[in-house]
Amino acid sequence: MTSGIPRVGVITFPGSLDDRDALRAVETMGGEPVALWHADPDIHGVDAVILPGGFSYGDYLRTGAIARFARVMDGVRAFAERGGPVLGICNGFQVLCESGLLPGALIRNRSLRFVCREVHLRVETSQTPVTTDLTPGEVLDIPVKHGEGQYVGDVDELARLEGEGQVVFRYCAPDGTIDAAHNPNGSANGIAGVRNADGNVVGLMPHPEHAVDPDVGPTGGQSLFASLLTQALAGV
Amino acid sequence: MTFVFEVLVTLKPGLSDPQGKAVEGALPTLGWSNVRDVHVGKHIRLTVEADDDASARAQVEEMASRLLSNPVIERYRILETEPGDRGA
Numbered sequence: 001m002t003s004g005i006p007r008v009g010v011i012t013f014p015g016s017l018d019d020r021d022a023l024r025a026v027e028t029m030g031g032e033p034v035a036l037w038h039a040d041p042d043i044h045g046v047d048a049v050i051l052p053g054g055f056s057y058g059d060y061l062r063t064g065a066i067a068r069f070a071r072v073m074d075g076v077r078a079f080a081e082r083g084g085p086v087l088g089i090c091n092g093f094q095v096l097c098e099s100g101l102l103p104g105a106l107i108r109n110r111s112l113r114f115v116c117r118e119v120h121l122r123v124e125t126s127q128t129p130v131t132t133d134l135t136p137g138e139v140l141d142i143p144v145k146h147g148e149g150q151y152v153g154d155v156d157e158l159a160r161l162e163g164e165g166q167v168v169f170r171y172c173a174p175d176g177t178i179d180a181a182h183n184p185n186g187s188a189n190g191i192a193g194v195r196n197a198d199g200n201v202v203g204l205m206p207h208p209e210h211a212v213d214p215d216v217g218p219t220g221g222q223s224l225f226a227s228l229l230t231q232a233l234a235g236v
Numbered sequence: 237m238t239f240v241f242e243v244l245v246t247l248k249p250g251l252s253d254p255q256g257k258a259v260e261g262a263l264p265t266l267g268w269s270n271v272r273d274v275h276v277g278k279h280i281r282l283t284v285e286a287d288d289d290a291s292a293r294a295q296v297e298e299m300a301s302r303l304l305s306n307p308v309i310e311r312y313r314i315l316e317t318e319p320g321d322r323g324a
Binding site for chain 1: 255
């Protein structure tokens with residue numbers, strides 16, 4: 001960190017797909033990407049950790065169910081407990097839910113269809129390492145691509161999350177309206193992303209790492225990476 | 237000794253079950269319009285080596301709660317299908 005360039009680790013699990021894009025997004029946004037390996041419990045002193053999208057262990061049993069026992073997760077858990085910034089994207093979000101680092105669970109889309117398209121996300125809180133540069137109510141343009149992204153939790157748990165401001169992103173219309181028509185997977189309360197109680201662990205189904213390069217699509221992911229890099233540099 | 241168990245994992249009641257709904261939607265096309273409440277779950281079969289039945293069952297119980305099911309969304313039931321090949 002003395003160099004002023006935050007080092008952001010991206011874990012590769014067997015079956016991760018978006019690890020390269022996440023590493024590239026970190027680099028594009030001015031961070032130093034560090035490849036981390038599922039079988040290595042050492043996270044090599046990184047300043048932030050990203051669990052990328054994909055289909056770890058083929059989504060066997062449940063999405064994220066087997067990856068949560070990967071050795072690297074010992075390092076991730078210890079890092080998270082020290083307050084380190086952790087971001088789970090898509091399958092990474094599923095792994096964080098399975099591991100208990102985030103509340104709730106993700107099940108098959110209500111439509112039963114795999115969805116792959118751009119969506120709009122409304123920012124609900126700036127109290128996370130990926131939203132410090134954002135204002136609640138702001139709308140981001142980011143793609144989703146998943147078959148099992150329906151966020152669920154029991155009624156009490158959902159009420160608690162809402163009450164304590166742990167919902168970070170919701171699917172919305174371009175003007176920020178939350179309605180069923182703009183919810184791609186049937187998620188409860190339109191939830192696209194949540195954080196833990198301390199606020200340092202965040203997960204979302206959409207893919208900010210696919211939305212940083214204006215040459216290939218929307219750029220709604222830039223501000224998330226910019227926030228993450230700032231927070232990583234600020235230290236734990 | 238070995239013991240054979242079957243673990244049935246199902247979604248908790250009240251959670252949306254898109255697979256169950258899809259199956260339910262397909263049944264009327266085959267003529268069964270008299271079916272409701274279809275749910276799809278998982279069936280996991282295990283052969284466990286242990287000193288006795290109680291120990292085997294306790295271990296399967298732990299496997300079911302820690303890995304085979306996600307207590308946030310699922311519940312499980314353990315069935316012992318066969319006494320296992322105790323003589324072998």
